[in-house]
Amino acid sequence: MWKGIETDGLYWTNKKTGEPKEHPAAKRTDALRRDYLKALTMLALRAPVAEPEQVQHETLEEILHG
Numbered sequence: 001m002w003k004g005i006e007t008d009g010l011y012w013t014n015k016k017t018g019e020p021k022e023h024p025a026a027k028r029t030d031a032l033r034r035d036y037l038k039a040l041t042m043l044a045l046r047a048p049v050a051e052p053e054q055v056q057h058e059t060l061e062e063i064l065h066g
Contacts, residue, residue, distance in 0.1 A: 001025035 004025045011020045040046035 001029050005029070 002025075005023055008023055008025075010023055010026050012023060013020055037046065041048050
């Protein structure tokens with residue numbers, strides 16, 4: 001699939017309408033990526049939701065005097 005995308009590009013143009021369309025291989029690659037991440041989550045090899053970054057709040061005094 002990737003070789004086809006590299007050769008043809010991510011989009012092709014409909015000859016009748018001139019409208020750009022996503023390459024079928026690009027659509028399939030995206031679906032496979034979603035399925036892969038879903039399987040990793042089901043096997044507990046990936047967190048189901050990204051944890052928010054913990055923000056440390058420093059006082060001005062701490063920042064100035066290290």
